[in-house]
Amino acid sequence: MSFWICATCAVEHAEQVEVCAICADERQWVPADGQQWTTLEELAAAGYRVKVKEVEPDLYGVTSEPGAGIGQQSMLVRTSEGNLLWDPIGYLDDDAVQAVRELGDVAAVIASHPHMFGVQVEWSRRLGGVPVYVSEADASWIARPDPVIQTWSGTLDLLPGVTLIQPGGHFPGSAVVHWAAGADGKGVILAGDTIFANPDRTSVSFMRSYPNRIPLSGAVVDRVAKSLDVFEYDRLYGNFGGSIPVDARQVVRFSADRHAAWARGDYDHLT
Numbered sequence: 525m526s527f528w529i530c531a532t533c534a535v536e537h538a539e540q541v542e543v544c545a546i547c548a549d550e551r552q553w554v555p556a557d558g559q560q561w562t563t564l565e566e567l568a569a570a571g572y573r574v575k576v577k578e579v580e581p582d583l584y585g586v587t588s589e590p591g592a593g594i595g596q597q598s599m600l601v602r603t604s605e606g607n608l609l610w611d612p613i614g615y616l617d618d619d620a621v622q623a624v625r626e627l628g629d630v631a632a633v634i635a636s637h638p639h640m641f642g643v644q645v646e647w648s649r650r651l652g653g654v655p656v657y658v659s660e661a662d663a664s665w666i667a668r669p670d671p672v673i674q675t676w677s678g679t680l681d682l683l684p685g686v687t688l689i690q691p692g693g694h695f696p697g698s699a700v701v702h703w704a705a706g707a708d709g710k711g712v713i714l715a716g717d718t719i720f721a722n723p724d725r726t727s728v729s730f731m732r733s734y735p736n737r738i739p740l741s742g743a744v745v746d747r748v749a750k751s752l753d754v755f756e757y758d759r760l761y762g763n764f765g766g767s768i769p770v771d772a773r774q775v776v777r778f779s780a781d782r783h784a785a786w787a788r789g790d791y792d793h794l795t
């Protein structure tokens with residue numbers, strides 16, 4: 525056994541510590557019965573399996589059943605120059621690696637923010653030691669350091685038509701990916717929960733903490749929305765299977781303005 529997985533958030537750790545720092549942070553939670561650690565072997569024995577499904581042409585969702593940790597959906601984007609594995613899940617096995625490899629060579633593994641680190645180093649190792657990019661601003665959350673990890677900040681041209689952007693907000697390094705060829709060439713944003721795709725499919729949210737409901741200021745939300753202004757996109761995918769199927773650019777702008785207006789008190793008469 526070479527590493528440990530936090531049973532609550534499914535982020536890999538080189539060593540067991542008293543409590544997972546990601547879970548102990550005000551944005552997450554430690555379960556009432558305390559810190560629990562697990563391993564890939566234990567999860568496999570418990571019946572965990574990985575599912576890969578097409579979301580749209582050249583975009584695949586990768587999930588585990590049951591959901592490891594907080595149960596995110598990874599996204600695999602295919603390009604002619606290699607693929608991107610985004611928000612890697614906290615579980616893998618031989619079948620999962622084979623299914624991902626069958627879709628083409630992975631060129632990079634990237635999480636939108638530390639809650640989505642999953643077993644990112646393990647994915648890299650099993651996919652040939654490809655780079656794992658971690659935002660410089662969030663590098664202190666890395667619990668399994670490894671030479672495959674490279675830090676970045678600002679904007680990174682990853683692959684043809686695939687750009688990594690750092691709007692921040694939820695975490696200082698919170699990132700999104702712009703994929704120009706997505707949505708039939710109208711453009712896609714893979715938002716993680718830097719921008720959260722709401723269940724109504726026509727609005728998004730921006731929070732410091734989603735489970736503990738800690739808000740961001742109107743100014744920060746405006747900055748996050750503005751950071752995407754230079755990109756054309758029509759669709760947005762969140763990290764838990766939610767999406768804004770159409771008009772996502774307008775939805776992000778409208779939702780940021782609505783957030784700022786509520787935070788400012790414009791609608792206090794409705795409360």
Ligand SMILES: [Zn+2]
Pocket residue numbers: 530531532533534535544545546547
């Ligand atoms: Zn944790």
